[in-house]
Structure formats: C-alpha cells, structure tokens
Amino acid sequence: MKSVSLGSAILLALFSLSAHAADPPVKKMNGMLVDSKGMTVYTFDKDTANSGKSACTGPCATNWPPVHADGATMAAPYSTVTRDDGSKQLAYHGKPLYTFAKDKKPGDKAGDKVKDVWHVVTD
Template identity: 30%
Template sequence: MSRNRITLTGIACVAALGLAACGGGGSYGGGSDGKASTATREASTATDISTVKVSDSPLGHILVDGAGRTLYLFTADGKNTNSMKCDTACLKLWPPAEGKPKAGSGADAGLIGTTKGSAPQATYAGHPLYYYAKDKAPEDLKGQGIDGIWYVLNAKGSAVKQAAPSTDSDGDSGY
C-alpha cells in the first residue's frame, strides 16, 4: 500500500510540474487599468488571438480566434478604446483578447488593429475583442446578447444582434 501511495504522489507531482510548465505563455488579463489577473489568464487558456478569422455559425459568418473560439464586442467601448471598467470577476468572465493578430480566412486585414496601452487588445473594425469564459468549445455562443451589450461580430465588424440558438438541457449550445 505504501508503494502505491508513493507512486501516486510521484505521478501527481509530475503532472503538477507539467501543468505549471504549460502556463504563462500568453499575456491575458489586464483591463483598461492594465492589471493582469491570474483568474483572467486561467479563463483564457484555450485562446489563440494570433489570428482573427471568420467561421460559420448558427448566427451566420462570425469572428473567431485561431482556435475557433468566439470573439465578442462590448457595445459601450469606443473606437479602438476599451471603455470597460472591470474588476477581477468581470475580467474572469469577459477576458480581453490581448495581442496583435493577423487576418485569417475571411477576415479583412485592414479592419484588424489593437488598442493602445501596455497590453494591446485586439480590435476589429475599431471594436476591442473579448472572450466569454463560459464558452468552453469553439462552437459556443453563450455570451451572445448578454445584457443587450455583448455581441458576436460579422466579417464586416458589425454586431450580430440576433438571438443565440437555444441550449439543450445541460446548458450547452444545441448544435
């Protein structure tokens, strides 16, 4: 029994070291006040803002990142300006898409930019881009229309204001 316990402890330590080595590669977090947040980084681990591209969805052609995660705009933001005053909980739920992306399939390179500041946030048609932490899979649209201020964007950079598809019994997108 003691040998099994030692083996399990060793496996757990190796796994923990492996996970620690995987983290910290990107710069996520930092709202308008420039503060990085561990919670924000954790919520954003599946992001790839190196590319902004267009993908088919039940809402039509929408913007996604290089990993296929849905990108959102916040209607109160100014052109190329993150106006969102966000505490840690807010940043965890709506992490900014930080970095300088390139145009992928279907995206207009002339519409891609960044906000100014210590942690540039990706923009499209002047809209700062965000993720929604409850979107777990590339196809998720769970942030669509929340509070009437969060929307996906189409290839022209306009907010898509139609309702998101209904969800199934476990709360996941039904497609």
C-alpha cells in the same frame, strides 16, 4: 565547410518560416469571428470605437477575456488598443474583441446578447 554553412542556412530559413507561420489571433468561420482556438469572439457596447481603450477591466475582463494581439500585424479593419495593464488587445472596426469564459467549446455562443451589450462579431 560549405555543407555546414549551407545546412545552417537551411535550418535558419526553416526556423524563420515556422516563426512567421503562427495562427492569426482571429479568423472568420461559419459567418463569425473566432479566435485561434475557434472560440467565438464578441464586442461590448460600452466600448467606444476607435477610442484606443477597453471599457472591460477587472472582473469584467475575467468573464470576458480580451483577444490579445500577441504582436500580430493584421490589416484594416483590424487594429489594436492598449489595455490599462499595457498589453495589446485586438480590435475590429475600432472595437476591442473578447471571448466569453462560459463558452466551453468552439462554436459556443453563450455570450451573445448578454445584458443586451455583448454581441457575436459577424461578417
């Protein structure tokens, strides 16, 4: 009987560890922020820092997908904003974070300086 409950306890501990071992939504790589897939992360000048909102909705959000917070808890300077649909978007220094649909592989930065309002997030 003890081996079964010990085995169950070990399985539960392993499951718990794997549930908490998920990749963070963003990380620093090569002097810039990238998402968990290594795609470049951007900010939008029309977003107001610390407003708790994103100015990029509708077709804008199709071209500039938000970096979702996905329940991650990250320390400052990271925070979250609530999008119009109720989903949580990750923010850096109060500015919502996005990727760019035209970036096809990790390291692409096709969105940098688009219309002089989109910028790669650097260290």
